[in-house]
Amino acid sequence: MTEKEKQQKHKQVESEKFAKRFTTNLKDEISNMETKQTSKVTGTIIKTAIATTQQIDAERQYPSNTSRETHVHADKRKDFIEEETSNTTTAPPRGNPLDLQVTCGNDSDPYLNLESELHGNKQANTDFNKLLKEPSDSTVSAMVIRIKSEKHTDRTINSMAKKTKNQENPVCLTVLKWNNNTTVDKAGVRTVILQQGNTTYDTAE
Incomplete structure (x- = not known):
């Protein structure tokens, strides 16, 4: 197996x-949120993504003198991130401004x-195109979108999949199936x- 193949395998596994943990964690977080406000839900998505990354990182083996701090580069909500997450530092985006970039330790x-x-x-x-254009140095690339009708879910996933035709690296797409005029719980x-x-993996299966 070449070095490139090893990296791609590692990215697929991670x-x-x-995908599995973020889906579970996000379900848990929104289960008690009786809100229709997308801004609050976006905050919860960001918080959950950081917490999921920290959860996975906590299982990695590090030398004893290695920093376990999480470094967050965020396009927005930096104050919210500092207030709502632990053991994190925040900074402006690096390069192409994404909503969130999370780096672990050293x-x-x-x-x-x-x-x-979540708007349309x-x-x-x-935003998905912006994510795909970002240099592929991250281990995990992820996008969260809102679908307001169940019947549009597979069609939207297939449409997004076509955009990854030339993507060698995997991209996680989380679909929040959240109907109009209902609370996010x-x-x-x-x-x-x-x-x-x-589609190479699906939490629905």
């Missing part, structure tokens, strides 16, 4: 791990690149992994 490359867009398909497509959460135009 992406599946993140690592030079981010573990997680994340975009979240047009902006979600724009009624929403469903499903994460798929998209790669080279295909």
Whole structure:
């Protein structure tokens, strides 16, 4: 196995791990949120993504003198992140401004690149394209979108998958199935992994 193949295998394994845990954690977080406000839900998504990364990082083996601090580069909500998360430092985005980049300990490359867009398909497509254009130095790339009708879920996933046709690295797509005029605690959460135009992993299965 070449070094490149090893890196891609590692990213696939870590992406599946993140997808599974993030989906479970986000379900737990929103289960008691009786709100229709997308801004509050976006905050919860960001907080949950950071916590999931920290949870995974806590299982890694480090030399005893290695920093376990989490470094967060955020396009927005820096004050919220500092207030709502522990053992983190925040800084402006690096390069292309993503909603969130999370780096663990002494690592030079981010573990997680994340975009979240809950308002509409047009902006979600724009943000997904931005995520795909980001250099592939992160271990996990993730996007969170909102679907307001169950029947549109598979169609939207297939549409997003086509955008990854030339992507060698996996991309996690979390779909928040949140109908209009309902509180988010009624929403469903499903994460798929998209790669080279295909779905390679699905938490619904």
